[in-house]
Amino acid sequence: MANTIPTGVFIGVDTHKEVHAAAAISEVGAHLATTTIPANSKGYGVLEAWVGSMGAVLAFGIEGTGSYGAGLSRFLRERGHNVVEVNRPNRQLRHQKGKSDAVDAESAARAVLAGQATGRPKSGTGSVEMIRHLKIARDTAVKSRTQAMQTLKAIIVCSPDALREQLDPVRGKMTLLRRLAALRPGPLTSTLASAKATLRAIARRWLSLDAEIKQHDAHLETLTADRAPDLLEAHGMATGTAAEMLLLVGDNPERIHSEAAFAKLCGACPIPASSGKTNRHRLNRGGNRQANAALYRVVIVRMRAHQPTLDYVRRRTAEGKSKSEIIRCLKRYVAREIFGYLCAKPVLTNTATASP
Template sequence: MSTTTVDIAKSGDVVVGIDTHKYVHVGAVFDTAAGLLSTISVPADSDGFVQLLSWAESFGHPIAFGIEGTGSYGGALTSFVRRRGYRVIEVARPDRRIRRLIGKSDTIDAQNAAKAVMAGFATAEPKTADGTVEMIRQLKVAHDTAVKARATTMVTLKAMLVHAPEALRSETAGKTQIMLARHCAALIVEYLNSPEDSIRVTLASLARRWLTLDHEAAQLHEHIEGLVKTTAPQLVQSYGIGADTAAEILIVFGDNPERIKSEAALAKLAGISPIPASSGTTTGKYRINHGGHRQLNAAIYRTVIVRMRFREPTKIYVARRTAEGKAKRDIIRCLKRYVIREVYHLVNNPVTSADAI
């Protein structure tokens, strides 16, 4: 029995997959007809980017670059490739089942990135991260961490206050957080001679830390609010959407909101769209989407709750749906879908956006 080897002619169009890391990027180039052509490893700097692009172009015309980690280690490379006029597609790492079957290495990951692009599994356009929305994202990271640290500090301060002398506990009873922090920050101890002295020093230190974090969070919130009102004033004008919620919405859209093609795509991204759960004779069933961007989902939920309590059209809608037999949680899901539709049009076409429920 004889076998014949058929050489597949190259098409000239190539797809490049790249696995990004802190110091090294690994690439794999595939011809759309002939398959894998070569792999490469380059430094994660400007010289490495030039080397990687020249290497890819030597095999043909790159029609797309599939890059892992476009929002982290691959951010600089993504911007570099985009500035050269090439299409960049964001690639998620393969699921664990595939990794268990074929193994894990940087070269394999780069090949999988290219294959995901060619198979149509990876289609997401990454954020450009070059405008005011990226500024908002960076400030919000600092703000959220400051708020979290502030809350942790207050919990610790109140826990340590239990060990304070009775007189000090009586003085601070019933005070608000800011009043408690100011009172404890003013405590003065000249000498450490007893646990009563050390607890006063501890409380003063925690209180000053809380006041510093509170001031920092307030300043960052002011910066975020200013950028949000400048970038998308129509969002904060919508009922129930404040600066924090608007910031979360803009961060999901990015500086290139056109990358989200439809309101349905945004709903799926936010984890608001239902997931089909039909099998066999059980048809027409759906389950809750527990995926998506959970911070955006929570922001939309807060908007819905505010409208249910204070906005008259929403209250009328809730009353009507309740009379139809809908449960409260189902009504909230419907309202979240309405809000995500409104948000999509407010960001992409604020002039013609529909009235909110």
């Protein structure tokens, strides 16, 4: 019987900000070569030419496809290559083999060969990536606005008596902010003048951030409605919640193969914790915690004014379930419903009235 010579190769890439390290192994696990490329479009082309000289590339295993490896991942996907997302090597493996870029790249390739790494990276080329950019800008603006308001309150409390007595009778947040933004400190020759100058600067900053946030909200509402109009029609689904779900799925929802996998990404599925005669499950503390919090918000809204959910809560309470246990079950139902809107083929019926 003739021996079959392996011709396919697996490529592993350890990504960094300035350079990427790549390693090639054969389909039977033999180490072939390693190289280092600059982390730019020219380097990506060099890598593609390098691996092309070794044979048919079966898959690229890339670390950090959502950060340093995002550019390389997009480059390879656009050219039709099979790209797999690889997690960092576990601690035990690093203790055994040491740590270097070449070792990490080879470990990434072997993870793909062994079937340990199977996840598909987000494409990052569509409207969901636009939503992600705008949401980052909005979230940072909200954080800065909150800090500005906290600082204003602290300065008012410690301001000179004459200024504090003028501001104490003012009622309403926006009225106070406009009053502060219109202060005239004059020459900075006293603590009263410096306090007025500080309050005016921070109040104007707050108003500017508030206008920026409203602009981001308008853009997010438009993009989210265009991308997932049916999802926004679901009970308890606001724009921010829908945006979180879209960020979880990405621009290529086909990478999530089942609603169970979607629930696991949300951290809304139980984890087996059995041993010997003990058969039990524990809470899933992993997954995307922002998406998990979004599921929680939807459940809380539905527990107030959604009749199918209210009926479910009443039935499960009669069975002896606690409120927290019921919420966990409802989060799983909501995850299944959202999967139908975002990932499943449009043959599913509307589950908003069929499930809690």
